[in-house]
Amino acid sequence: MLLTIPYQALEICYIHLSPFQADKYGKAVARLSYKENSIDFQDVSILSPPIKIIDYNPDNSRLRLDLSEQNNFQVKLNTLQEYLVSTFFVHQQSFLNCNSETHDSISELFHFLLEDSTLSLYVFPTTLVKKADGNMIKVSDLQPGDTIRCVIRLQGISQVRNKFGIRLRLQHSIPSMWKISN
Numbered sequence: 001m002l003l004t005i006p007y008q009a010l011e012i013c014y015i016h017l018s019p020f021q022a023d024k025y026g027k028a029v030a031r032l033s034y035k036e037n038s039i040d041f042q043d044v045s046i047l048s049p050p051i052k053i054i055d056y057n058p059d060n061s062r063l064r065l066d067l068s069e070q071n072n073f074q075v076k077l078n079t080l081q082e083y084l085v086s087t088f089f090v091h092q093q094s095f096l097n098c099n100s101e102t103h104d105s106i107s108e109l110f111h112f113l114l115e116d117s118t119l120s121l122y123v124f125p126t127t128l129v130k131k132a133d134g135n136m137i138k139v140s141d142l143q144p145g146d147t148i149r150c151v152i153r154l155q156g157i158s159q160v161r162n163k164f165g166i167r168l169r170l171q172h173s174i175p176s177m178w179k180i181s182n
Helices: 070-092 094-098 104-108
Strands: 015-022 029-038 039-041 044-046 051-057 062-066 118-122 127-131 134-138 147-162 165-181
Touching: 015 070, 015 094, 015 147, 029 044, 029 118, 039 134, 062 070, 070 104, 070 127
Parallel strands: 127 165
Antiparallel strands: 015 029, 029 039, 029 147, 044 147, 051 062, 051 147, 062 118, 127 134, 147 165
């Protein structure tokens, strides 16, 4: 069982970012952790509120969710994104080996999961979703308008290098998902 933080209890000030290190695949990742008094998680696992599905694209494994009715959760995710940009801006020498980038240019390096009120999660089509009756379906069987809750596990920030330079991605997984309506 994965211990999670309910989104209502999530405090961005307890999220910590470590320097980049190579993971087991050789990819540079700055790990996220959550440290609060007696809690010390090696990643940040958040239990979401009920969220409506916009759509799922099995070609790129992107599940788009509508957060327009979940203002508190949306604000927390926006605050997390701003915290990450600010951390990279303040510590750009140690994270990016540069020292003259603007806050906006650092922000443009990030590929974020939240844009406006749409949360994009990347989930394999074969990922199982538990229904209220106890049966399981694949995430690819979910329909627009269905409502789900899920655990969003944020592991860290990865560097993706291409011919245009560097991009930064929030590494995440969805270890649990439940369909709660429709």
